Amino acid sequence: MSLSVIPQQVNAQKVVNKNFFYYHQICRTTTCQGAVFVGDDGTIFNRYISGEMYAFEKDGTKKWTYELPLDYLGYLDPQYKPIVDTERNITYVSYQTSIRSSKPGGVVALDNHGKSKWHFKLPAGHPMEMALGDDGSIYFSSNDPKSSSTPTFYSLNNDGTLRWSYETENQLLKKTLIGSDGTIYAADKTNVYAFNPKGELKWKHETNDGWTITSLGGSKRIKGVYISTENEEYKALRYISGGEELLGTLINSRPDDIEVASDGKVYLLGEKIEAYNEEGQLWESMPLSDVTSASVTMEDEIIYYLGVDDNPRIFHASGINPTNGEVIWNKTFHSLYYMGYGGMDAAENTMYVNTNEGSIYKIWEGEESPTRIIMPNVDLPTNHSHPIARLNIRREGVPLLKKQSDGSYKYYRTLETGHFYRTYGADGAYYNVGGPYYVKNEEDKMSAHIGRILVNDEGVELYGPDGQIHRMLKKGEAIRVYNYKPYYYNVGGGYYVNAQYQTKFYVGFVQTKEDVQMYQPGGEYYKTLPAGQQYRVYGIDGNRIMVGGGYYIMDDPSKITYSKN
Missing domain, CATH: 2.30.30 (SH3 type barrels.)
Incomplete structure (x- = not known):
């Protein structure tokens, strides 16, 4: 069986030569599991399960910080991103509570400074993925983890008051969609629901013959929705519009998400990535082999993939051409900690990913893209004139550059290997080493350390990149520090020292x-x-x-x- 499409021109963007840097932000607990999301206005949101959310400009400048009040007894589930109403300057954040708690979750509205405008607490259950209507209304599904209350679909006004709600028969899927004609779609395990903005049920489509709905997808470009379904033998993709199943086809795997491109092609994103057009299956791809987990999303005709292989400290980030499924760029890198959910800024071909020790990695297009060095644990610009780091030149051939009046950089001399240079700040991709002199950041040739830890007593372990004890440090040792967190110091090369009373950073x-x-x-x-x-x-x-x-x-x-x- 074939699928319907809505023919429109594809405007795929080229993505090449990916690089990355990271900047640091501490969360308030040692469990910094989180996610990065990019709003429609380009704001980068870093959301931690501990209840904190940070908003950054594209250059890494922090806009604001929000902490979920402790009396909410809630956390910020990484899989549910905030939504931004740019017309009304409001950011909506949903929160959940522990499954052991009988407390319901809710929605908080934040202004441009991260201050709470209002708080809507659900009568029961937890809110999931939100959608924003053209009139500023908010829509979302809610389930109770303990199944002690009825699954409910909600609509809120933009002042935080309840607009309407609708109780459903089964546990709802997390996604909410709005179609081209303003119809709001939700689904549970066996039904697809279509509402008008007033909350009136336009139609309900029920699957039959033992088929279960596993995911919901669509876009504002189409009037209907796609659902993935499965029974004991098969998996199928179906298109529902006006309450009727118009077309469907068998598929090869269960998708985590369904996206519809501007030309109407349908992409199933999950363990395998599949694409379908009007003739049936277009292509099937597993972009990186031997991965134990992956997250995939699609933004403006580019598929972004983040995978983790059997060693949780090795990560793969890829951009995939939706036309043929080819990997058009790929970046593999190491980290001490697990990666979380990624956020994409398709307009700038940029991916942001979060680690659970509090860092954000920015993976971006080649040298021509705007970049900025962010010194870990250092606020730039500083409020003093002293050096903030020492730059260690580890390889030959690093030039010292002099900044010209027109903003360009001119070769001055070659720096000596093994020498340290005081660093006063950063200008784009360049370290300022005093006056008009700069060094371009090349991570394989240099490193910047920001301080040292003093070992005040015996019994302090130095850990290796594999998480095992490398050796015991001696009392009186002073170890260079390149980055720190509330509970460990990064001392270079993937080695680290746990923060404890026997150590002091200076x-x-x-x-x-x-x-x-x-x-x-x-x-x-x-x-x-x-x-x-x-x-x-x-x-x-x-x-x-x-x-x-x-x-x-x-x-x-x-x-x-x-x-x-």
Whole structure:
């Protein structure tokens, strides 16, 4: 059997030469499982199961932070992305509660600064994937994990009031769709429901002969919906419009999602990726072999794939040509921690993925794409003039560049291998090493460390990339740190040290040239430090040099000298 299509021109975008960098953001627990989503306005949302969500500009600048109030007793399920109403400047976030809890979930509306405008708490159940109507209404399905309440489909007004609700017969599928004529679609295991915006049921289509609905898909380009179904013997893709099953065809695997392209071709995204046109199956592809898990999505005619192989520390990211199923770019990289759900910005051919230790990886198109170095654990621009890192040149042939008045970079000299250079910030893909001098970031030739940890006692383990103890550190060792999290320090090459009372992170040293007054955290005078002494510096905040426990001295070059460790 064949499938209907809506002929339109394909506007596929070329994606080549993918690279990646990452920037860091800490979540408030050691379980940072999360997901990255890209809003229609280009905002990058990093959503953690712990109840935190961060919003970033495309260049990595943080816009705002939102923390789910503790009395909601909720978490942010990574698979349900927020939706952005750009016309009304509202971001909608759904939250869920533990299956052990009898508390229902809800929806929160946030303004442009991440502040809560309103909170809608469901009577029962948990909200799932949301859809936004042209009039600003919100639609979503809700199931109760304990099955103690009736599955319900909801519509909310954009002021947080209930517009209407509809109870269904079985557990609902997570996806909600809106068709080209404004019809709202939902589905449970055996029925497809079509509503008008007022909440009136236009039609209900029931599957028969033992077929179960496994996924729902469509777009605002078509008036109907596609469903994947299966029984004990077969799997099938069906097209439902006006309450009638118009066409269908047998398929090879159960999809996690169904997408419809601008030319009407239908893509089944899951363990296998299948594409169908009016003649039946167009192609079938498994872009990377030997993967244990994968997530696939489609944005503006490019299929994005993120897979994990049998070693959970190796990840694959791919872009796939929907016309023929060919992998048109592929990136394989390592990480200490598991990857989460990915977000895609198809307009810039960019993929963002999250790790459960709090980092976001940005995978983007080649050198011509806008890039920016984000120094881990350092806010740029800084609020002081001291170096924030030391750049270690590990290979030959790295040029020192001088920035010209027209913004271009001109060769100045070649840097020496093995030397360290003070780093004051970043300009695009370039490290600033003082004045008009810059070094272009090349990860295989250099590394930037931001501080050290001091080992204060015995019994501190150094772990290798495989998660096993590499050796025991000695009391008094000072180890370079390239990045840190609330519970571990990255000391280079995939090696790390757990954060514990026997270790202390510091960023440099201060030498007193004259007697200097030390102040308590509240600003009161504490004591005078004598001239000629050296003290570790644990941070710099404006004109305050932090010397431990919140105590500080003033940054006065006539009395002190600061050196980066």
